[in-house]
Amino acid sequence: MPDLPPQQAKPPRVRFAPSPTGYLHVGGARTALFNWLFARHTGGTFILRIEDTDFERSSDAMVEGILEGMRWLGLDWDEGPFFQSRRLDLYKETAAISVAGGHAYPCFCSKEDLDNRRKEATASGHQPMYDRRCRHIAKEEAVARIAAGEPAAIRFAVPEGGATSFDDAVFGKVEFQNADLEDFVLLRSDGIPTYHLSVVADDIDMRLTHIIRGADHISNTPKQVLLYRALEAPLPVFAHVPLILGPDKTRLSKRHGATSVIAYKQMGIVPEAFRNFLSLLGWTTGGLKDANGKDREIFSSEELVNLFSLEGISKSNAVFDNDKLAWFNTEYIRNYPVAQLKPLVEQEWKLAGFTPTRSEKEITHAIELLKPRARSLKDFASAFRGYFSDEYEIDAAAAAKFLSGNVPALLVELGARYLAATEFTEASTEALLRAFAEEKGIKAGVLINGSRVALTGQGVAPSLFAVMVALGQHRVAARLQKAVVQPVG
């Protein structure tokens, strides 16, 4: 039977269908992102479906975690979330239709028998595929055994010969010999569907036009194609996305560090940076250049939506590079208008239990000064504390290096001069310091470095005189005069 033409009717309908057996992980997030991008680009519909048919491993907490991750990334869905656990009737019905159509049959083999036979087959060098022994049980006998209460699973009857192929939007034509396909289980003996049944039943029921999912599903696809045909449903367009790997090129796992999207939020990554980074893992604009002729890499979500296409998805797996992510993060933080960055910083403070003791104006000023050198949102609650509160720590190494010898004493004196100053601008503070250095016969750099540590607690900071202006005259004077009592080393 020839396939019905693929559903290209616009607008497209796509879905992200995570299994709540863990938090939203990086790979899932990227799949969700691509589906979302595709839906938004085409004006289609993005559906969220929770595949929770594995009751043992699924949990509400995981569902909430997945939703949280999607919200953080700004991936809003148009329909759902739908829960497969509440749609079991549909799957049973679909299985029954398959049986009635002669495409599926009850299987009475027990799990133990199956395991044993698989083991034997492997031991004797055969393929551990189901031997189809229940496929030829007479209909009457099967009905009688089920009536007698014998547990039975429903298996799909894979055609004995020929091949099954599909046209993947990313990989092109992919073909499998039917002989290599097992008579897979559709419905377990407890009435719970397996993955193959529930996805196909739902994808048909939800009228999905494009299935964008991880490449780990390529091998599952021919079975599902067969099911679509048995159900006389039009085939969607399949687009398999290559996998994301860890630095050692094995599948990304906890071993490699964070795999949960929320962990990146907790690391102070801003969502747009993460989304931008993720979008370029396994997808490319095809070499879009910026004004300088360099490949563009920073894209707003609007641009991403406009640019996204299935054609740009690459075929090979990609390694998740933390350094590159960190770079995206600094770029985004640096370029955010303060108005946009400030709420994120405040959220970070809240998380860290830190309360700034500054006016809104001072806070805005300090964020403006600091954002070009922030690596993560975390910096605002750690290294940058001194700009927002008087409770900050002096970095011991920086103090040892720059607050040694007679420097503290000089800073106390310098602080008094600043207190008495009638003007307090970047130019005036610098002039004052340099004059003071000359008067004392020492290099200005010594005082500059010492002041930096006394004022910010850090050995690294923006231009000292910009820092002074941000801090204000009284605070500068006070902190310099306190320098002498700071424990050194």
Place this chain on the structure above:
RNA sequence: GGCGCUAUCGUCUAGGGGUUAGGACGUGAGAUUCUCAAUCUUAAAACCCGGGUUCGAUUCCCGGUAGCGCUACCA
């Protein structure tokens, strides 16, 4: 083991029958001297191997190798 997919700098990638094989991250060097986790300049760094097609393959084809995926009454 079987089946499937993939292969350009360390990493993400552009490109494509003839190129100095481009960009970015990271790394090295230099500059700035008020620190560097900032900025600027700069350098090193790749077409997996073997056949074939071709005047010419990194590019097309075949094989190998390697990596990854699937191989459950998990998803």
